[in-house]
Amino acid sequence: MPERRVTMADVARQAGVSPTTASFALSGRTDMRISDASRQKVLQAARELGYRPNVTARSLRTKSTQTIGFVSDRITTTPFAGEVIRGAMEAARERDNLLFITEAGGDRDAESSLVHALLDRQVDAVIYASMFTRYVTPPKELFGRRVVLLNCLAPGFDAPSVVPDELEAGRDAARALLAAGHREGIWAIGGHQAVPATPEGIIAGNERMRGLEEVLREGGARLDGVVECDWNTPDGHREVSALLAAGHRPRALVCLTDRVSLGAYQALGEAGLSVPGDVSVVSFDDQDIASVLRPALTTLKLPHHRLGRLAVELILRKGPLEAVVHRVPMPLRERASIGAPAEG
Amino acid sequence: MPERRVTMADVARQAGVSPTTASFALSGRTDMRISDASRQKVLQAARELGYRPNVTARSLRTKSTQTIGFVSDRITTTPFAGEVIRGAMEAARERDNLLFITEAGGDRDAESSLVHALLDRQVDAVIYASMFTRYVTPPKELFGRRVVLLNCLAPGFDAPSVVPDELEAGRDAARALLAAGHREGIWAIGGHQAVPATPEGIIAGNERMRGLEEVLREGGARLDGVVECDWNTPDGHREVSALLAAGHRPRALVCLTDRVSLGAYQALGEAGLSVPGDVSVVSFDDQDIASVLRPALTTLKLPHHRLGRLAVELILRKGPLEAVVHRVPMPLRERASIGAPAEG
DNA sequence: CTCCGTTGTTAAATCGGATTAGCAAGTTGC
DNA sequence: GCAACTTGCTAATCCGATTTAACAACGGAG
Known part of the structure; x- marks a missing residue:
């Protein structure tokens, strides 16, 4: 069974400094003065012990879980929609975020319940996605939250949309x-x-x-x-x-x-x-x-992959989200089914 | 912007009891005696305020996040694999769990990094999945953890497998x-x-x-x-x-x-x-x-849907996991491509 | 009228970090 | 030589829950 996880207190002890010092050394903040010597001791200890911060515990204080919720109607079911998720996942990963993927199957109650489950876990933001490009009305639980609409439009709902052009x-x-x-x-x-x-x-x-x-x-x-x-x-x-x-x-x-x-x-x-x-x-x-x-x-x-990517990139961009519709180009895949018109 | 979330302290205050009492009343535990009157007051207050527990905060104490990590090579990319995720998601949802979905693209380093990201978020268990049924060697970070292998086999790795028959x-x-x-x-x-x-x-x-x-x-x-x-x-x-x-x-x-x-x-x-x-x-x-x-x-x-379902059901079953291979039947879809042998 | 066991409740500690406030020691200024 | 700053660090709090330990109030036994 997994041995007890190394905590910051362990690191501080090993480095011979206070937890406070360890915290500042590890987060690398400059507004609190830490000597180079202490910083090195802490980083060294952290490396030796294989310390990794507990994101859950941290989020209790910082309010940021580095976690995004993804709610869709049936997106995982459609054959190409895996690409949306992959694009979103990649973009999230590049910024040290993870995705909760959920699917409500078009059921409003299930949708609300899923959004609650996401909010209970303190997600930083929610991507509300649809399988087909269409108009939607997001559940009321999402009003006032950080939301990006993916492959759908919701006039009157104050959030950006990402849709194919x-x-x-x-x-x-x-x-x-x-x-x-x-x-x-x-x-x-x-x-x-x-x-x-x-x-x-x-x-x-x-x-x-x-x-x-x-x-x-x-x-x-x-x-x-x-x-x-x-x-x-x-x-x-x-x-x-x-x-x-x-x-x-x-x-x-x-x-x-x-x-x-x-x-x-x-x-x-x-x-x-x-x-x-x-x-x-x-x-x-x-x-x-x-x-x-x-x-x-x-x-x-x-452009499902780019759709997913852009949604996450927008949501992780600093500052407030603007309720703009982002249209992603649909590239032409030229293959062999178009020819010159037949005679006669 | 979202107003401050209602905390248990708010509920306790409204009900005129201590946070301790509120906690016991809400969790419905019987080993601590709470009068019926208090219990009702607390439940009433919780209802009025629309209280929902902060799963993240709770998990700090209880060590359970009601969250499962899902790591695959490229599963979200394949056309049918969405079904695996859907099955897993449904089963998780029925038991108030949520899924972190990740994909490593076959890269060992990415895989380790993803598993770390999952463990940093204190997932209760991890589903390690493959797109094709094959032998795998899960990353060392998963040794000793609660793991179910989905659509793959790993002799010597102490975890159950779920594969098509x-x-x-x-x-x-x-x-x-x-x-x-x-x-x-x-x-x-x-x-x-x-x-x-x-x-x-x-x-x-x-x-x-x-x-x-x-x-x-x-x-x-x-x-x-x-x-x-x-x-x-x-x-x-x-x-x-x-x-x-x-x-x-x-x-x-x-x-x-x-x-x-x-x-x-x-x-x-x-x-x-x-x-x-x-x-x-x-x-x-x-x-x-x-x-x-x-x-x-x-x-x-x-049977992708059932595969995903079974993996989650096993992982959420109480008690230790047994390293057994579960074979899920592949149903015959009888359609129109088989007939009697041609003459001659 | 004590002593003791119930019953119902609460104060305080805990989880693992981040953050604020404050404290020593050393520097500088005049 | 003393006040005022700087530098480097730590004690104490906080986040929102759970859980342990303890504490009143009450009733029954002796």
């Missing part, structure tokens, strides 16, 4: 198609909003579509149609099949997520159409599957 | 094929070990293959061949293409992971072979993709 991503999708020469026969699959839409409304779809339409229009191209459907593979398959069955002959598909793209690939394959020879596909998210599909999918990456 | 999963794969009538033309894709193999060796492949071969043999069937390759989609695609190109005509493929299965699907599709009409496929892992492929993939699910 979906609008610019929509524009970039359009630019990628325009650059390949596409001007007509362009269809969007997935539409303005994930279905089923949550009461709060989902932002990604609207912004992606807005950016897309704006740049297509400016580039002299047009969207032949928008198919509203669930953002998943079966719906992608079904809707694209239906589109083809109805006699449409798209030259390019803008799929609102990679899952939709997979369904589109399946439908196109069944119809004997090749990507990108017959139909170009541009997508959003950059899930694992995107790089593995044949042909590999050109897609706009959700 | 890969051997039985291999047997179940064989049983599924036998039940559909398969006796010959069975090939394993992926082989005994993931490539590149780590120095520690990876267990899953060996056990899956052992269970598979054992039951096939007992069932009067045989394995026509084993293709050793990387457990990913490009390798699955390449190896199955090569197999067909070499003139082999498999009736059933046992793919060692779902990623390999996806590659196999692609290769079979390109060769004009249908699943399961021409070739049955049985797989392992049950990643998201398994249910979404066409036809949906029959696969043995890695």
